[in-house]
Amino acid sequence: MRLTRFRFWWQLGAIALTKPRLLYDYLTTLGVGEHFFNYRYEVRAQLQEKLAALKQELPQEKVAYQLESVS
Numbered sequence: 001m002r003l004t005r006f007r008f009w010w011q012l013g014a015i016a017l018t019k020p021r022l023l024y025d026y027l028t029t030l031g032v033g034e035h036f037f038n039y040r041y042e043v044r045a046q047l048q049e050k051l052a053a054l055k056q057e058l059p060q061e062k063v064a065y066q067l068e069s070v071s
Contacts, residue, residue: 008030011026012026
C-alpha cells in the first residue's frame with residue numbers, strides 16, 4: 001500500500017468538509033499528476049535503455065580511437 005493513500009483520503013475529506021468548491025479542482029490536479037508520474041517512469045526507462053546501448057558502443061569507439069592515435 002502506498003504511504004500517500006492515507007494522505008489522499010485525509011486531504012479529500014478535509015477539502016470536502018472545509019472547501020467543497022475546490023473538490024473538483026483537487027481531483028483534476030491529482031489525475032493530471034498521476035498521468036505525469038506514469039509518463040516520468042516511461043521516459044526514465046527509455047532513457048536508461050538508450051544509455052545502456054551507448055555504454056556498450058562506447059568501449060569499442062575508445063579502442064578504435066586509441067589504436068588510431070598510436071599509429
